Amino acid sequence: MRIAVFGGALLGFAWTTAVGQQASPHFEVASIRAADPQTRLPNMQGGPGTPDPGRITYTSLSLSSLVSFAYDVPGDRISGPPWLATQRFDIQAKVPDGSTQEELRVMLQNLLAERFRLSLHRVKKEFQVYELLQAKSGAKLKPGTALDDGKPSAGGRGGSVDGNGFPVPPPHQATQRPVNGVAKVGANQVTMARFAQFLAVPVGFLSGGNIPQTERVVDKTGLEGEFSFTLEYEWPGPKPPNADPGDLAPDLLTALQQQLGLRLNKTKQELDVLVIDRAEKTPAEN
Numbered sequence: 001m002r003i004a005v006f007g008g009a010l011l012g013f014a015w016t017t018a019v020g021q022q023a024s025p026h027f028e029v030a031s032i033r034a035a036d037p038q039t040r041l042p043n044m045q046g047g048p049g050t051p052d053p054g055r056i057t058y059t060s061l062s063l064s065s066l067v068s069f070a071y072d073v074p075g076d077r078i079s080g081p082p083w084l085a086t087q088r089f090d091i092q093a094k095v096p097d098g099s100t101q102e103e104l105r106v107m108l109q110n111l112l113a114e115r116f117r118l119s120l121h122r123v124k125k126e127f128q129v130y131e132l133l134q135a136k137s138g139a140k141l142k143p144g145t146a147l148d149d150g151k152p153s154a155g156g157r158g159g160s161v162d163g164n165g166f167p168v169p170p171p172h173q174a175t176q177r178p179v180n181g182v183a184k185v186g187a188n189q190v191t192m193a194r195f196a197q198f199l200a201v202p203v204g205f206l207s208g209g210n211i212p213q214t215e216r217v218v219d220k221t222g223l224e225g226e227f228s229f230t231l232e233y234e235w236p237g238p239k240p241p242n243a244d245p246g247d248l249a250p251d252l253l254t255a256l257q258q259q260l261g262l263r264l265n266k267t268k269q270e271l272d273v274l275v276i277d278r279a280e281k282t283p284a285e286n
Contacts, residue, residue, distance in 0.1 A: 024110075025096065025099065025103050025106055025107050025110075026107055026110055026111075027093040027094060027095060027096075027107050027111060028093075028094040028095070028096055029093065029094045030091065030092070030093035030094075030111055030115075030286070031091070031092045031093070031286045032089055032090070032091050032111075032115050032283045032286060033089065033090050033286075034087075034088070034089060034090075035059065035060040035061075035088035035089055035090050036060070036090075037088075039059060039060040039088075040060070041060065042058075042059065042060045042061045042062075042065060042088070043057075043058070043059040043060065044056070044057075044058050044059075044061070044069070044170075045057045045058075045059075045170070046095075047095060047101070047104050048095070048099050048100055048101045048103075048104055049101060049171050049172055049189060049226075050170065050171050050172075053095065053099070054094060054095050054097065055092070055093070055094055055095060056091065056092070056093050056095060056104070057090075057091075057092050058089075058090065058091040058092075059090050060088045060089075060090065061088060061089060061090075061091070062084060062085050062086065062087065062088050062089075063083075063084045063085075063087065063089065063112070063116065063118075063279060064078055064080070064084040064085045066089070066091075066108065066112060067084070067112065067118070067120075067274065067276070069105070069108065070105050070108040070109045070112060071105070071109065071274060072105060072193070073272060073274055074197055074200065074216070076200075076214055076216070077216075077271060077272065077273045077274060078273075078274045078276065079273060079274065079275045079276065080275070080276030080279065081276070081279075083281060084276065084279060087281060089283070091111075093107075093111070095107070101172070114284065115283040115284045116279050116280050116283050116284075117278055117279065117280045117284075118276070118278065118279045118280075119276075119277045119278045119279075120274050120275060120276050120277055121274075121275055121277060122272045122273065122274055122275070123272075123273050123275060124270045124271070124272065124273070125270065125271060125273050126268055126269070126270050126271075127216050127268065127269060127270075127271050128216070128266070128267075128268055129215075129216040129217065129218045129266075129267060129268065129269045129271070130199075130203055130215060130216065130217045130218070130264045130265065130266055130267075131217075131218055131220040131264065131265045131266075131267055131269075132192065132195070132196045132199065132217055132218065132219050132220060132221055132262060132263075132264060133220050133221060133262065133263050133264070133265055134221050134222065134223070134261060134262060134263070135257050135261045135262060135263045137261060138261055139221065139223060139260065139261040139262060140259070140260055140261035141223065141227045141229060141260060141261065141262075142227070143224075143225035143226060143227055144227065144228055145228065146171055146188055146189050146228055147162065147168050147169075147186060147187075147188045147189075147228045147230075148162055148168065161177075161186075162186070162230075164184075164230070165177075165179055165184055166184045166185070166186045166230040166232075167184065167185070167186040168186050168188065169186055169187075169188045170188065171188055171189045172188070172189055172190060172194065172226070173187075173188060173190065173194075174186065174187035174188070174190050174194065174195055174198040176202070178235040181234065181235050181248050182232050182233070182234065182235055182248060182249045183202070183232065183233050183234070183235040183236075183249075183252075184230070184231075184232050185230060185231040185232065185233075186230055187227065187228060187229050187230070187231070188228050189226040189227070189228055190226060190227060190228075191219075191225070191226055191227075192219040192221045192223045192227070193219040195219070195227075196217040196218055196219040197217065199217045199264075200214050200215055200216065200217050201214055201215075202233075202236075202252055203215040203217055203252070203264065205236035205252070206252070206253075216271070217264070218269060218271070220265075221262065229260060231255060231256070231259055231260060232249045232255065232259070233249050233250060233251060233252045233254075233255035233256075234248045234249050234250060234251050234252070234255075236252075
């Protein structure tokens with residue numbers, strides 16, 4: 001049994017990767033421990049582009065999640081034994097000065113190879129996808145500064161929100177919260193590739209029903225850099241009692257076009273799938 005089951009024939013090997021062949025870059029110091037089972041929510045803090053660029057602190061992350069971040073591939077395109085998604089780990093590491101986000105990913109690839117004896121290869125498979133494109137009138141986004149820090153949400157739950165109730169996630173992340181039938185999205189210094197990944201669940205609602213399917217969304221905007229923005233659309237789940245239709249936001253497709261100058265196009269595309277060949281359940285000594 002594997003984490004992901006892929007229908008249809010694999011279309012052939014793209015290349016085989018012996019993870020860890022790269023000699024650099026590496027973390028200066030790194031510690032990996034089994035996570036406290038009482039810690040429910042995974043968390044990633046620190047690294048390039050954050051207030052603490054010289055250190056990362058990852059809490060309660062599965063090896064599947066770590067591979068997903070290290071190789072910048074969504075979790076539904078990682079195939080491996082089920083324990084990769086269930087056993088969780090805490091990682092603390094010192095990042096060399098001046099490192100970039102891409103170098104951080106390579107450091108994590110090397111760390112996983114060294115401590116978990118991780119090796120993998122890539123194959124190509126055809127998927128139904130949604131392409132994220134610029135609207136005909138052009139995108140309404142500009143690379144810019146981070147979102148304001150915001151203030152704690154009511155009751156101290158749900159993280160920070162800005163003055164209009166939009167969530168303010170950590171740098172390089174996007175998140176959303178439903179408010180009276182409206183999904184409010186905050187994206188803080190994210191690439192369009194990262195935003196496309198974020199859209200996977202919201203787009204899943206387009207197939208109907210209250211339980212979304214995770215859809216594959218691929219960035220084809222051609223927009224380089226990181227962007228900070230907000231977006232609101234009609235929450236596809238149950239509406240609040242006596243909700244006034246006039247108070248609801250537009251549907252997701254309309255909101256993307258009107259507010260961000262983006263659109264979605266349904267098509268098929270060959271994508272990389274990471275196949276885990278080997279991974280140790282217990283990491284090597286720190």
